[in-house]
Amino acid sequence: MMDDGPKYAQIPTSFGHELRACLRCRLVKTYDQFMEQGCENCPFLDMERDHDNVVNCTTPNFTGIISVMDPGRSWAARWLRIGKFIPGCYTLAVAEELPEEYQSVCQDNNVQYFPPKRV
C-alpha cells in the first residue's frame, strides 16, 4: 500500500516504556520515532508534523509485540489484520480507540479503522 514509502518501518530503538503503538495500525515505535517519521502505515495522521497527533494517535498501553518480517505471507499478520502493512514491529492489541476526530480523518482518507476488541 505504500509504494513510494520506505521498505520497512522504523525498528524501535528501545524496548521499554518509550514505546508507543499507533492506534490505527498498531505499529510500535518510540515516541521520538513517531515524531521523526510519523507512522509509516498511516501518513494521513500527520504525526511527524504535530506532537499532539503523536500523543493522540499512539498509546503506550498495548499488549505483546510481533515483529512482522513478511506481512504478505505471514499468517499471524493476516490474522491480526496487519498483513497489508509494511514490515516492522507491531503490537498484538492496543487498549484504546483512535479518537473520533482521527477516525474521521481515516474515513476521509478511505482507510478503514477497526476499533480494538474490548474484553
Added chain:
Amino acid sequence: MMLPRSSYGPKHRAGPLHPTARIVPTRIAGGDEEEAYDLEDEEEEEDDEDDYEAEARGGGKASRSSSSRGGGGGGGGGRKRSREDNFIDDSAIEDDEEDDDDDDGGGRPKKKGGGGGVRGFFDEEAQVDEDEEEEDDGEGEDDFINDAGADLPDEDVVRGSRHRSMPMRDEEEDIDEIERQVRERYARSTHIEYGEEAAEVEQQALLPSVKDPKLWMIGHERETAICLMQKFIDRSDLQIKSVVALDHLKNYIYVEAEKEAHVKEACKGLRNIYASAKITLVPIKEMADVLSVESKSVDLSRDAWVRMKLGIYKGDLAKVVDVDNVRQRVTVKLIPRIDLQALASKLEGREAVKKKAFVPPPRFFNIDEAREMHIRVERRRDKDSGEYFEMIDGLMFKDGFLYKTVSIKSISTQNIQPSFDELEKFRKPGDDMNGDMSSLSTLFANRKKGHFMKGDAVIVIKGDLKNLEGWVEKVEDETVHIRPKISDLPKTLAFNEKELCKYFKPGDHVKVVSGVQEGATGMVVKVEGHVLIILSDTTKEHIRVFADHVVESSEITTGITRIGDYELHDLVLLDNLSFGVIIRVETEAFQVLKGVPDRPEVVLVKLREIKSKIDRRTSAKDRSNNMISSKDVVRVVEGACKGKQGPVEHIHKGILFIYDRHHLEHAGFICAKAQSCLLVGGSAGGRRYGYVRSKAWCFEISSKYFAITGKAAPKRTSYELFGGGGRGGRGHDALVGKCIKIKSGPYKGYRGRVKEVTGVLVRVELDSLMKIVTVKRDDIADTPTVATPFREPRYPLGGETPMHPSRTPLHPYQTPMRDPGATPIHDGMRTPMRRGWAPMSPPRDNWEEGNPATWGSSPAYQPGTPPARPYEAPTPGSGWANTPGVSYNDAPTPRESNYGNAPSPYVPSTPVGQPMTPNSASYLPGTPGGQPMTPGNVGMDIMSPIIGGEGEGNWLLPDVLVNVLRAGDDGPGVVREVLADGSCRVALGSSGNGEIVTVLPTELEVIRPKKSDKIKIMNGNFRGYSGKLIGIDGSDGIVKLDDTYEVKILDMVILAKLAS
C-alpha cells in the same frame, strides 16, 4: 517447533514441515542468566568496600554484565568477568562467537543489547516498599521505569554510563561521573517523591538495578522480537515471517516460519536465545490462541476511583487527579498516612526510629499540626494546574489530601468498589455527592444486571434532563425507558442506565441490596442527593447508603448479626492483643469498638483478624472499690464519656463496655476504665445495698435492650448465684431502718430498728430499751426487710410491663392479699409466693413504700419472715445449696420466657400457686398445696428445725386458735375460713362458739401452743398437717404428726394451737 538450544546446536530435530509458516516458540536465555546474576550478587557483597565504589562498580558491573550478555557489545571485560564468575555456559561461549557473528552482521544489536540489558524496571513504589509484590507486579507488566524524575537513580545513570563508558570503561573519571550523577539523581528523587520513606529508599536506591534478575527479564522477549526484526532488515536472507513476544509469556517467543531451519537460522547468533533452546511446533489449532490477546481496557480518567497496589498505601482508596499517559503516570489524591513525628525528626536531621511494622493510620493532613511540630511547610503553585499545594519534604498536600504521582502500574483500576465509609472520608465537608459524578459512575460500573426494574423511581443525573424524575417503564439492556414525572414531556424517554440513579423519598421502606450494608432494611429518613439515610430496622441506627444500592421493600430483616462464631455485641480478642466489642456486622467485616478508654476507637476488622471471643466473666472494681460484674449498672464519672450510665456488658482487663441506650454512637457502647466508673447505687463506702438494686435495674434495661436487638435475655445464672451469695454479704444495707429481731447473743430476743450497718456489725435501736446497741450481723434474725434486697431485683422485673399479661388472671387473688397488708395472712402466704412467684410479686413501689410503713410498725409482721430461714438454718450449706439455687433459678425462668414471648413455662405454675393464696377453698388442711412452690424449704424442714421469726399469723389455716386484737372483739377465736383477700372469718371464743367476724390479718395473732397442745403446722413441708407438740426446745417445737406419728422438730413460729 521449539528451539532447544540455539542454531549452534549440533543436532536438529527436524519437525514435520508445515506448508504454511509456522509458529515456533523459542526459549530465551533468561533463566540461566539469573543464576549468573546471583553469582554476581554474592560477589558484590564481598567487595562491598564503600558505597561509592560499590556504586560505581555497580554501574560498571552492570555494563560489564550486560555486555557479557549482550555479546554484541561485549568488550573483553565482560567476557573476562563472566569467566571469573564461573559463568561458563553455552551462552557465554556463544557470546564470544556471537561477537564475530555480529561483527559482520552490523553493530545495531549491540546498541540495543546495551539499551535493554540493564534496565531497571522499577516502579517508584517498589522503592518504598520492599515487599516482593512489586516484583511480581513489575513482572506482570512491562513495568519500565520512566524518567519522570523520580526513577531509580541507577537506572538511567547506569544506562547512560554504559553508553558512555562502553568505549572507555576503565577510566576513572567516568566512574566519578557516574558517581556524581547518581548523587545528583538520587538527591532529586528524594525530594520529589519519597519524603517520609527516605531512609529506606536511600539504601535501596543505591542497589544496582541489575541485582534483580526477574525484573531484568521483562521485555526480554520484546527485545528479542525487535532484534530479530532488525536482523531481518539487516540480513534479508532470513526467512522467518514474524516473531511474537507476548507480555504474559516469559522466556519464550514465537517465531513464524516455514521451516524449523529458518527459525534456527534466524536465531543464530542472537544473544538472547540459547543455542540449545528447544524449538517446538505449535499445533495449528492453537495458533490462533497464541495471538488472541485481548486488549486491556484501561479506563483511567480523572476522578476515577483506584486503589493503591504498593507501599504503605496499599489497598487504600485514591482518586485520580491527573493522568499522564505519555509517561504512564497518574497523580492521585489519597488520605495521607504520615507520621508527622517521624517526619519532623527526619527533617531535623535526627535519626528517626524505624518502626517497620508501623503504618500510620490515614488521617487528613493538618498544616497547623505540622507547623506546631516545626515542620516547614512551603506553599507552592503547581505549574500546570495553577493550584496551590502545601509542600513538605517533597510531599504535596492540598485540602488535607496527599497528592501523589505514581506509575499507572502501581494502582489497580479494575473493579474498584469503594465502600461508603471510604467515600465519606473522601468527602470534603460541604462537598455534595451529586457533584461527584465520577464517583457515582464508578459505583454504577458495579451495577448488577437487572438493576432497574419496571416501576422503580429514578432520577436523571447526567445530561440536559438532569434531575428529571420518573419511573422506569421498560429496560432494554443498557437503555432504560422512563416515564417522566413532568407531564409536558413525551410519554417515555430513553436513557442510558448510567444516566439514571434510583430515587427514594423519606418514608420509603427499603432494603439494601449491595455494599457493606447489604441485607439491612429500614426506612428512609433523609435523602441527601444520592445518599439515603436509613433508619435500620435492626439496630435502630442510622445507616448511610447510596440510593443506588437499595430497593424498595416492605421486608424487614434483621440484617446480619453474626459472621462465623462472632456475633453482634460480642467481646472479641483481636490480632494484636487488643480487644473490643463488635458494634456492627458488615458483609465481610466487623466494626469493633476497641477497648481503649477515653477515646472511642473503632476499627474495621475482618473475620480472620479476630483471634477469639472473650467469654470469660470477670469483674472489676469501680472507683470506690465496689465490685462490678457484668450487667451491673454503672455511671461513668470521669473521662470523655462522663455522665453516661448503663449496664456493663463486658469486662476485660479492667475495661468496661457499658451499654447506654441514650448513647447513639457505636451501637450504644461506651468503653471506660472500671476505675472511672461508679456502680450506680453503690456508694463511696462500698455499701452494698445499691449493688443489688442496681442489678435489678440493669436487668430491666438489659432486658429491654435485648428485646430490641432480638438477642436472648442475658444469662442469669451467674447473677442468680451471685445474688444468692449476696444475701450473706450484700444487701444488708437494706437493713437500715428496718425492724429486726435479735436472735442470739446478749440481746437475744430483743427487737429493734436497724440504725446503721458497718461491715459485720449492726447498730440496732432496741424498741424496749430505748437504746442503741451494736450487735453482730449474724445475730440478727432476718426479717422481710432483709429479704427485700434480693427480692427487689425481681420486683421491678416482675412488675414490668411484660409481666403483666400473665399476671392478670391472678390479680383478684393477689391484690386484696397485698393491699390490706394483713399481717398474719399476708405474710403467711407470702413465702411460697415469693419463692415460686417472684415474678408475680407486686411492683417494687408497693413493697418499698408499703413495707416499713404498713408492716414495720406491726409487731406481728416483723418476725416470722420466711426468708430468714436460710440464714438461720443450722445447715446453711444445704440450705444455701438448695434454697437459692432452686428458687432463684426457677424464678427467672418464667421471666425470661416471658420476655421471649413464650409464657408457657410460667403459666403452669399458676394453678399450683393458687392454693397458696389465702383462698381457703383451694387449700384444705392437709393439702400440701404449697409444697411444690417451696422447694427450698423441703430440705430444710426435714433436715433441720426451722428457725425463723415468730411467724404467728403469717400462715393462717382454718381451725387454729388466734387472738383477735380488734377493739371490741378482743379475745381468742378460732379461724374458720381464710378469705381470698387475706382476712379471716374467725369464730370468737376459745372454742369457736361465739359469733363469726371477719378480721383482717393484722388484727390476728396466732396463739402459741404449749407442750401437749394440739397444733397445726402452718408453713413448710408439713403445712396443714396437724399434730401434737410433745416438747419445746428453745425456739424449736417437737411435734408428733397425727397422720404418721412421726416426730418432727419444727420452728415454734410455724406452729399454731388448734382449737380443741
